[in-house]
Amino acid sequence: MSTEPQTGNAAAAGQPVVRLDKVNKHYGPLHVLQDINLEVAKGEVVVVLGPSGSGKSTLCRAINRLETIDDGEIYIDGKKLPEEGKQLANLRADVGMVFQSFNLFAHKSILENVTLGPIKVKGMKKAEADKLAMGLLERVGVANQKDKLPAQLSGGQQQRVAIARALAMRPKVMLFDEPTSALDPEMIQEVLDTMVGLTQEGMTMIVVTHEMGFARKAADRVVFMADGQIVEQAAPNEFFTNPQSERAKDFLGKLITH
Numbered sequence: 001m002s003t004e005p006q007t008g009n010a011a012a013a014g015q016p017v018v019r020l021d022k023v024n025k026h027y028g029p030l031h032v033l034q035d036i037n038l039e040v041a042k043g044e045v046v047v048v049l050g051p052s053g054s055g056k057s058t059l060c061r062a063i064n065r066l067e068t069i070d071d072g073e074i075y076i077d078g079k080k081l082p083e084e085g086k087q088l089a090n091l092r093a094d095v096g097m098v099f100q101s102f103n104l105f106a107h108k109s110i111l112e113n114v115t116l117g118p119i120k121v122k123g124m125k126k127a128e129a130d131k132l133a134m135g136l137l138e139r140v141g142v143a144n145q146k147d148k149l150p151a152q153l154s155g156g157q158q159q160r161v162a163i164a165r166a167l168a169m170r171p172k173v174m175l176f177d178e179p180t181s182a183l184d185p186e187m188i189q190e191v192l193d194t195m196v197g198l199t200q201e202g203m204t205m206i207v208v209t210h211e212m213g214f215a216r217k218a219a220d221r222v223v224f225m226a227d228g229q230i231v232e233q234a235a236p237n238e239f240f241t242n243p244q245s246e247r248a249k250d251f252l253g254k255l256i257t258h
């Protein structure tokens with residue numbers, strides 16, 4: 001859960017960190033994002049739930065401009081997401097993204113994986129980037145692995161490095177797309193714990209996950225998607241105990257019986 005004062009103050013103080021305004025996207029005939037309106041306040045943790053194919057990953061990828069949208073607007077911290085170019089690279093640096101697969105650079109050390117972005121994109125000096133990276137590796141609990149290659153780490157450790165790498169860009173919002181679903185069960189908790197730590201520090205987060213425990217514990221709000229639409233959204237306790245739509249009831253019913 002994010003710390004109350006930060007959420008409250010920021011929400012009262014100003015604009016959302018992420019705002020989607022009537023966003024639409026098609027893949028051929030498939031209307032994969034349908035008039036999506038979403039605002040995420042500073043320090044807010046939004047968990048996105050929904051059946052497979054409902055558009056959750058597409059939503060994340062659109063926010064980071066890894067996917068184009070057909071119409072509507074996306075704003076990061078009040079700035080419209082540009083189409084391309086250096087402006088896009090700069091704005092994209094404000095959005096940290098952690099995927100299901102770790103996407104670490106296989107031939108670079110753990111430390112280099114984290115320093116690369118700050119050095120290349122932000123022009124940070126190596127010494128400064130090393131210091132920043134070590135602090136972040138410390139924070140996610142893998143500082144002692146800094147000289148290894150990604151393949152020499154466990155999946156859970158690699159995913160924590162991926163989180164550190166995203167944080168090294170000092171993002172304004174972190175997007176997580178099923179960050180634990182490729183992990184062995186015994187490694188899921190360490191990654192979830194790292195994410196809970198971030199929420200407690202007041203990080204603004206959008207998290208797609210099947211980990212309902214995380215959603216209950218860490219989310220300020222659950223956004224439920226089905227068929228490219230946001231069908232309902234509510235505080236986690238309200239969503240899990242009293243879903244309004246048939247789609248959400250059906251989704252939750254399946255979770256419980258499996």
Ligand SMILES: Nc1ncnc2c1ncn2[C@@H]1O[C@H](COP(=O)(O)OP(=O)(O)OP(=O)(O)O)[C@@H](O)[C@H]1O
Nearest residue numbers: 027028030032050051052053054055056057058059
């Ligand atoms: N590059 C693509 N080209 C065509 N169709 C796509 C593409 N990417 C996704 N889709 C389709 O768009 C729909 C939404 O996909 P998306 O990956 O956003 O769903 P999701 O909610 O993340 O599902 P899951 O829970 O399985 O990850 C699906 O029907 C999918 O097949």
Ligand SMILES: [Mg+2]
Nearest residue numbers: 056057058177
């Ligand atoms: Mg997905």
